[in-house]
Amino acid sequence: MFVSDIMSGGATPMLEKTLAFTESRNRVLATNIANITTPGYRTKQLDVSAFQAALRDASARRAEHGGAFELPDTDQFRTDSAGLLRVTPGETPSENVLFQDGTNARIERQMAMLAENTMMHQACAELLKGRFDGLSKAIRGRL
Numbered sequence: 001m002f003v004s005d006i007m008s009g010g011a012t013p014m015l016e017k018t019l020a021f022t023e024s025r026n027r028v029l030a031t032n033i034a035n036i037t038t039p040g041y042r043t044k045q046l047d048v049s050a051f052q053a054a055l056r057d058a059s060a061r062r063a064e065h066g067g068a069f070e071l072p073d074t075d076q077f078r079t080d081s082a083g084l085l086r087v088t089p090g091e092t093p094s095e096n097v098l099f100q101d102g103t104n105a106r107i108e109r110q111m112a113m114l115a116e117n118t119m120m121h122q123a124c125a126e127l128l129k130g131r132f133d134g135l136s137k138a139i140r141g142r143l
Contacts, residue, residue: 013069020085022121044089
């Protein structure tokens, strides 16, 4: 019980969910980039602002009522019975631009989103690593 309280307390669950989300979003963005020249391909997306809003709601609910960190389900992501984040990317709405081949993808935009997402993933990984390193040092009794 004590170990599970330590592992599920603080920012750890939020960092784990954010890491899973950014991993899935990297996969979606890589697929978009790989299909940039596929005629008729429409880019997919995972809504970052909806995910951030869900994190805020879950955090506020946990602060008010206590208990486990539970991310609310949306049409793009949900938490399965094992606690893993499952995503269903939506189609990116066209920005009033469809190219001659019927696609709506701009490589520059996709690469910028990939770079931004990669930085977020790296930041979460570093924060989570720091948290686990701190726990490891506490268990060993070292500073």
